[in-house]
Amino acid sequence: VRSPVRIAITGAAGQISYSLLFRIAAGDMLGSNQPVILQLLDIPAAKKILDGVVMELQDCAFPLLVDIIATHDPLAAFDQVDIAILVGARPRKQGMERKDLLQINGDIFKRQGQALNQVAKRDAKILVVGNPANTNTLITMSNAPDLPAENFSGMLRLDHNRALSQVAMKLAQPVSSIRKMIVWGNHSSTQYPDLYHAEIDGTKVTHLINDQAWIEDYFIPTVQKRGAAVIEARGLSSAASAANAIIDHLHSWFLGTRENDWTTMGILSDGSYAIPAGVIYGFPVVCTDSKRKIVSGLEIDSVSRMRLTAAYEELVQERDAIKQLLP
Numbered sequence: 001v002r003s004p005v006r007i008a009i010t011g012a013a014g015q016i017s018y019s020l021l022f023r024i025a026a027g028d029m030l031g032s033n034q035p036v037i038l039q040l041l042d043i044p045a046a047k048k049i050l051d052g053v054v055m056e057l058q059d060c061a062f063p064l065l066v067d068i069i070a071t072h073d074p075l076a077a078f079d080q081v082d083i084a085i086l087v088g089a090r091p092r093k094q095g096m097e098r099k100d101l102l103q104i105n106g107d108i109f110k111r112q113g114q115a116l117n118q119v120a121k122r123d124a125k126i127l128v129v130g131n132p133a134n135t136n137t138l139i140t141m142s143n144a145p146d147l148p149a150e151n152f153s154g155m156l157r158l159d160h161n162r163a164l165s166q167v168a169m170k171l172a173q174p175v176s177s178i179r180k181m182i183v184w185g186n187h188s189s190t191q192y193p194d195l196y197h198a199e200i201d202g203t204k205v206t207h208l209i210n211d212q213a214w215i216e217d218y219f220i221p222t223v224q225k226r227g228a229a230v231i232e233a234r235g236l237s238s239a240a241s242a243a244n245a246i247i248d249h250l251h252s253w254f255l256g257t258r259e260n261d262w263t264t265m266g267i268l269s270d271g272s273y274a275i276p277a278g279v280i281y282g283f284p285v286v287c288t289d290s291k292r293k294i295v296s297g298l299e300i301d302s303v304s305r306m307r308l309t310a311a312y313e314e315l316v317q318e319r320d321a322i323k324q325l326l327p
């Protein structure tokens with residue numbers, strides 16, 4: 001029997017977690033032979049709800065769920081963790097500027113980065129979901145200097161999955177037939193869902209679609225604005241699909257991407273594709289043996305280049321706005 005993996009989840013009383021925790025405990029993320037310990041963090045004001053979530057986890061009698069810890073102390077939640085999924089953040093309230101949100105949430109991720117640095121396993125892998133996800137990843141990573149930078153990522157998998165589904169519906173093909181999708185840049189409306197490398201059975205998806213207007217006027221904006229469309233329809237932001245993307249992101253990271261394919265992760269830029277080092281940026285990555293590598297050598301045409309640059313510039317602005325949170 002394998003020893004259990006310790007997984008911290010922050011914002012554990014929130015709506016994404018309500019779709020996430022049960023799937024992790026059921027084995028969807030790390031496989032049906034991998035026991036898990038859930039270390040759940042939320043703020044004191046959410047204690048009663050968190051207690052209820054713990055009751056429901058207990059009531060599922062999941063064979064893989066070895067233990068549950070529920071706490072409002074980051075040092076207890078991150079103690080000896082192998083994986084930390086940082087979901088918890090303050091939602092944007094009416095009248096709040098994006099800048100205010102950056103500051104309030106940035107401070108949460110600064111403190112959580114420091115706590116991870118103190119008590120997480122030295123090879124822990126950290127996924128940041130709370131918005132603005134890319135910049136929060138940078139803040140967390142920068143405040144955890146003893147943990148390797150390559151073990152941090154921001155989530156763009158929901159955007160990646162949204163892009164796959166739009167193409168699958170357009171071509172009436174199974175989602176699994178589509179390979180080599182990319183969503184470059186920021187988890188925001190400047191993201192660039194890039195179809196120009198995507199293939200089905202070795203044929204370029206752009207040839208199969210053969211409709212430039214659909215790509216420019218429908219596909220790209222639909223994927224970019226999907227989060228807002230879900231809020232408009234549901235009155236709440238994406239939750240089950242976000243939880244599913246978390247499962248997919250970590251599944252790919254730990255169990256590998258499939259052959260002749262890749263996925264999108266927000267990772268620290270290293271100069272690849274002429275994106276200067278020092279921001280968390282969506283890149284195509286291949287994962288093997290729990291390590292990831294940016295796919296190299298893809299051609300970027302001039303129109304795509306403008307979109308890549310726009311996303312980079314937004315990330316630099318976000319970084320400038322929170323630079324006092326970076327040590």
Ligand code: NAX
Nearest residue numbers: 011013014015016042046088089129130131133155158242
């Ligand atoms: P909810 O408001 O339902 O839940 C957030 C939870 O975090 C609450 O229980 C709250 O008490 C808790 N929390 C607040 N401050 C905390 C702290 N300092 N430590 C621990 N917990 C804390 O939000 P939910 O819908 O679950 O969304 C969570 C975050 O994910 C938001 O920031 C949201 O914007 C972001 N998203 C990111 C996505 C991505 O693709 N990267 C997509 C979905 C989602 O919009």
